Amino acid sequence: MASAPDVSPHPHDFDFSGGDLCLDFVNTVSDRGTGQGEHLAAWPDLTAWGEQAGLLAPADAVRLRGAARRRDAQLARDFHRALALREGLYRVFSTIAAGRAPEARELRELNERIGMTLRHARLVARDGQLAWSWAWTESRSPFDRVVWPVVKSAADRLASPGAADIRECASSTCTWLFVDQSRTKRRRWCSMQTCGNRAKARRFYERRHQTAP
């Protein structure tokens, strides 16, 4: 039986500065591989991310919290599939950020997800206008409301000229991804306030110690 995580009264304050929804989703873990920076530890965290991203309506969030309390095994599997998607997207985009083509197997898996996702996409007319928006059909799982737009965002980014603008933070541990929208296309850090500043402070410290008598 799946364990039911506690619903935290103070969900993590997620960051949405990656420049694309799919990259913000990838950035829900920091310092990947250290086991220290996971912000999607359980279902309520994915619900909180979906709410903060504006993807989950309040009614969906309530449904998810209720299901978590009932120890819904299917939703536990859906949650782990969402994490697998996140890590698959990280591998694809991280490889592109390093200037290489993703592995054929990674791309095939993503393409399968794209095929399953876009079956649920529809164009709907905006009220009284000759204009249309993307919408989604009814879903089996409330997590679909979170995962489908992430998959579509990844497909749109990869099919655009901006695919080459994806970067991975130059910190040796951070692993956050972002779209480089700088004029010179030489942005190195996910954020100057965090990783950029830490690198600057380290360089300053090293210089002082090298020049010290």
Ligand SMILES: [Zn+2]
């Ligand atoms: Zn960083």
